[in-house]
Amino acid sequence: MRKHSIDRSKLPEPFKYYSRYFKLPKQSGNTLVHCCFHNDRTPSLSINLDQGWFKCFGCGAKGGDVLAFHKKKNQMGFIQACRDLNLEFY
Numbered sequence: 001m002r003k004h005s006i007d008r009s010k011l012p013e014p015f016k017y018y019s020r021y022f023k024l025p026k027q028s029g030n031t032l033v034h035c036c037f038h039n040d041r042t043p044s045l046s047i048n049l050d051q052g053w054f055k056c057f058g059c060g061a062k063g064g065d066v067l068a069f070h071k072k073k074n075q076m077g078f079i080q081a082c083r084d085l086n087l088e089f090y
Contacts, residue, residue, distance in 0.1 A: 004089045006082055008065065014052035017066045021073070024049065036073060037061040 011017075015027050022033040028049050035045035035056045044058035054069050055062040063069050071081040082089045 004078060004082075006067070006087050006089045008067075010087055011052065011066050012085060014047070014066055015049045017052070018047055018049065018069075022047070035059060035061065 015024065018024060021036060024033070024047075025031055026049070030046055030048050032043040033045050033047060034040040034043050035058055037045075037056060038059040038061075040056075040058055045054060045056045045061070047054045052065040052069070053063065061072060063072060067078075067081055067085065067087070070076075070085060071078065074081065074084070076084065079089065
């Protein structure tokens, strides 16, 4: 199976991307929000608004950038997520 890659500098800006899903209290650094991957009563999803990584302290969901979040949130593979975010892959 052939591996694909992308130019990660073309990923959406984390603050703008995550603002689609969450009301964010600030525009940079780390923030805690209610996790969308499980029934979350208190905020447990940590999002880094500078680099884009995320980690839930409740369910363990994690990823290194907005592409990983997009794949998980929308239950899609790498190629489909790239197309959905208008990213070119090679």
